Amino acid sequence: MSPNNSSILSIFPFNTKVNSQGHLVIGGCDATALAQEFGTPLYVLDEFTIRTKCQEFRFEFSKRYPDILVIYAAKAFINPSLANIIKQEGLGMDVVSGGELSIAQSAAFPPEKVYFHGNNKTASELKLALNWGIGRVVVDNLFELDLLNKMAQETNKKQDILLRINPGVDPHTHRFTTTGILDSKFGLPLTTGQAEAAIIRASSASHLSLLGLHFHLGSPISEINPYQVAIELALKFAQKMKAKHGFDLRELSPGGGFAVQYTPRPKIPSVSDYADAIVSKLKYVSDKLNLAHPRCTIEPGRGVLAQAGVALYSIGSIKKIPKVRTYAAVDGGIGDNIRPALYQAKYEAIVANKANQEMTTKVTIAGRYCESGDILVKDVVLPPLSPGDIIAIPASGAYSIPMSSNYNAVPRPAIVMVKDGEPRLVRRRESYQDLISLDIN
Numbered sequence: 197m198s199p200n201n202s203s204i205l206s207i208f209p210f211n212t213k214v215n216s217q218g219h220l221v222i223g224g225c226d227a228t229a230l231a232q233e234f235g236t237p238l239y240v241l242d243e244f245t246i247r248t249k250c251q252e253f254r255f256e257f258s259k260r261y262p263d264i265l266v267i268y269a270a271k272a273f274i275n276p277s278l279a280n281i282i283k284q285e286g287l288g289m290d291v292v293s294g295g296e297l298s299i300a301q302s303a304a305f306p307p308e309k310v311y312f313h314g315n316n317k318t319a320s321e322l323k324l325a326l327n328w329g330i331g332r333v334v335v336d337n338l339f340e341l342d343l344l345n346k347m348a349q350e351t352n353k354k355q356d357i358l359l360r361i362n363p364g365v366d367p368h369t370h371r372f373t374t375t376g377i378l379d380s381k382f383g384l385p386l387t388t389g390q391a392e393a394a395i396i397r398a399s400s401a402s403h404l405s406l407l408g409l410h411f412h413l414g415s416p417i418s419e420i421n422p423y424q425v426a427i428e429l430a431l432k433f434a435q436k437m438k439a440k441h442g443f444d445l446r447e448l449s450p451g452g453g454f455a456v457q458y459t460p461r462p463k464i465p466s467v468s469d470y471a472d473a474i475v476s477k478l479k480y481v482s483d484k485l486n487l488a489h490p491r492c493t494i495e496p497g498r499g500v501l502a503q504a505g506v507a508l509y510s511i512g513s514i515k516k517i518p519k520v521r522t523y524a525a526v527d528g529g530i531g532d533n534i535r536p537a538l539y540q541a542k543y544e545a546i547v548a549n550k551a552n553q554e555m556t557t558k559v560t561i562a563g564r565y566c567e568s569g570d571i572l573v574k575d576v577v578l579p580p581l582s583p584g585d586i587i588a589i590p591a592s593g594a595y596s597i598p599m600s601s602n603y604n605a606v607p608r609p610a611i612v613m614v615k616d617g618e619p620r621l622v623r624r625r626e627s628y629q630d631l632i633s634l635d636i637n
């Protein structure tokens with residue numbers, strides 16, 4: 197294996213290896229054999245990596261701050277088998293729709309550990325949440341506050357809530373995934389008086405119990421400073437609201453957004469770095485302001501799942517444009533991973549059946565969809581390619597599949613969970629029949 201390949205292996209699932217045939221091995225399974233057995237494009241999820249990341253978040257935060265709840269952000273990807281793993285690992289779940297909520301329900305997820313987010317939850321979604329008895333609704337705006345109070349009254353329930361504040365802090369990530377700046381559709385701004393108005397209204401709402409505050413700055417955030425600045429602002433706001441309105445901050449959530457290694461460099465903070473920064477600021481400022489330490493909930497999605505996932509594709513046509521570029525086309529692309537096109541996200545790639553070969557040839561991995569912007573990885577250096585080679589793209593566990601589409605009427609990929617050398621299909625590949633199954637003639 198060339199030295200370059202070994203650093204790329206560090207961003208694959210834990211224990212990824214190259215065997216004596218030069219094949220990539222994930223969770224004890226030969227990736228080339230998985231591609232043959234299940235077809236491509238194929239998403240491979242390594243169960244050991246998912247569980248280890250869940251444990252790492254719980255361990256790193258709880259050893260510094262006992263009253264912590266780690267909540268998995270289901271939007272990164274959820275299905276029943278993953279919900280089961282998250283449940284077994286003792287995490288809560290952040291859901292943003294009736295659909296995500298119903299998947300959690302299907303896995304008999306403990307409802308008290310479910311938090312419901314979103315800037316425009318519908319009445320029917322809120323009803324589902326109230327009826328199931330979920331732990332917290334994270335209220336985004338005054339319209340939702342009034343609606344939820346009315347609905348809780350109708351169902352004769354008292355619902356625990358957090359208010360999502362907008363602290364006005366820029367986390368320096370892509371503008372499409374920036375949420376904590378003032379000019380955002382999310383949350384109650386601290387600086388405009390809307391957050392204070394919500395505190396007043398929530399405190400007097402007959403069927404709501406206001407437990408605390410939540411913010412989410414954006415994602416992925418590769419700096420620790422924005423979390424610290426926002427925690428200080430949130431705690432100062434809480435102290436002011438305590439003095440003015442008797443508000444008692446029992447819970448504070450700095451959201452999710454923890455960055456992951458999509459490429460070996462630049463190095464981003466570790467889970468322990470984020471935990472250190474968040475917990476030390478939380479303790480220091482609440483002590484300084486004479487506030488009791490609130491429960492802290494954190495919401496990693498990408499941080500739990502990204503590294504566990506590998507996307508496998510087969511190479512088809514290879515187009516060489518002399519002195520310009522070589523395009524190697526795969527059988528997936530924008531339909532299963534829109535992130536490069538949408539956010540200019542950068543990925544690495546290796547050739548799963550040539551993982552020990554010298555990397556000598558610069559190619560651009562193009563998708564199969566009818567868009568020139570359908571490029572998965574630009575100008576990556578790989579061994580010389582031939583049709584039929586299997587391309588493996590690491591750090592693909594989060595946000596690719598849940599943002600996938602049937603563009604060009606291409607069926608969506610299968611997902612296989614690997615563990616101790618055993619593959620388990622957890623989502624079958626879509627069929628042509630599936631593509632018209634909802635249509636009425």
Ligand code: LLP
Nearest residue numbers: 269412415451452453454495496497498595
């Ligand atoms: N909590 C809240 C309230 C959120 O809105 C999000 C993500 C998270 C937690 C989890 O963030 P994470 O730890 O996964 O970064 N489609 C984009 C990401 C959008 C994230 C939306 N909210 C992407 O592919 O990068």
